[in-house]
Amino acid sequence: MFQIDPFGRIPVYAQVISELERFVLIGVYKPQDQVPSVRALAVESGVNPNTIQKAYMQMERDGILKSAPGRGRFVTEEAKTIIQSRRRGQLDGLRESLRAFAQAGISREEILECLDEVYTGEGK
Amino acid sequence: MFQIDPFGRIPVYAQVISELERFVLIGVYKPQDQVPSVRALAVESGVNPNTIQKAYMQMERDGILKSAPGRGRFVTEEAKTIIQSRRRGQLDGLRESLRAFAQAGISREEILECLDEVYTGEGK
Amino acid sequence: MFQIDPFGRIPVYAQVISELERFVLIGVYKPQDQVPSVRALAVESGVNPNTIQKAYMQMERDGILKSAPGRGRFVTEEAKTIIQSRRRGQLDGLRESLRAFAQAGISREEILECLDEVYTGEGK
Amino acid sequence: MFQIDPFGRIPVYAQVISELERFVLIGVYKPQDQVPSVRALAVESGVNPNTIQKAYMQMERDGILKSAPGRGRFVTEEAKTIIQSRRRGQLDGLRESLRAFAQAGISREEILECLDEVYTGEGK
């Protein structure tokens, strides 16, 4: 239920954030829900507690989580909104990426095919 | 003619490779052509010779360049093919990335818009 | 346990690779095993960390090692297979070498004698 | 008739020597024969004259050639003998090489097969 790949270029803490955000988007975690404690999530995911801590801290900074000292961490009301709007901002990143492919001689059609594959294919 | 950004997340040696491969793809460097010497490219680009060396070595391992010790480095016959096929493989990465946007609630239309922006926009 | 000859025609980084691959082949390092850190191996072998780094990077590109940033480097599942198949490819080089001896007037028997000497002699 | 590969790990000057020695062994060049001038061989082989010069100097040092200033270079009486005996000494190198293959997990049979291939195959 919690997939982390310790190898590969994506930092583990970023993967943790990504997974948690995904859970918020699909409604596994709803506003006011309590998220697992650092320790609990660490053992469940096999990730170093320091790394979980780092992920939680950043999500707090982003306004997705809020911590109630001594009681735990909770999903904010605006979590879903924040995540979606931020992802929209990431389109800039995508644009840059696409530009790279364009420069690399990949045709618009090849990418379109790719796109359809994703949006008509299976949901996962 | 040779743009490197020493600050920013992309390693300099990767940028060097990217630029050189771009030159091969657009025909600035053709098979059997000699590429600039390590030292020459270092001064031209303002990058440390060691970093150029690292880039060249990797391109050699990739079969894009071949070296004739004492004479210089040359573009292989298969260079263009290798680069293109490799980039095609990178489409898998793009596919995964697009899938992430889909999950994040970005519509197919938003990405399409992005795509057109890139392919109809300026060449740079 | 780790023999490096810093003088002599074989590059140090190549010797490091050779030693590590040997350890994989004889089972000292098994799949999923962690290999020594760059710094640790540097002090143990008396080689500059950069040189170790270079060796490790190449083995990674070869698919023999994989790195988990911040945690260390590990032997891949396919390591042994890759090494063996690559060495098998080197038989082409041997064939060429033998051909040279044949042309040089060395008889098949002389080489056979050589061969037996090696394979019946001591393991080292 | 004169094959040089400017790429690859074998130095060009060594290849030149190897080719010339081959010609002596197969009788193309006999004792007292004059070998091509540095310049002539350079244009014929497409190799830098400096490199030819280096090869000739070493062959002189080895007693295979002797120079008559102003008249040219000639094959010595002992050339063939010297080359053959030297090659015999190279068996030590072969032995070391075979040992490496043995350590690399290549079986004696695989090398034997290789050997037969060479000695029963075509002469070239």
Next chain:
DNA sequence: GTGGTCTAGACCACG
């Protein structure tokens, strides 16, 4: 001049 190798020392992101 070319490429190939190595050292020393530094900085950063990550866990």
Next chain:
DNA sequence: GTGGTCTAGACCACA
């Protein structure tokens, strides 16, 4: 602590 990257400066073999 780990790996990843970069710089500066040096030496060698080769053409």
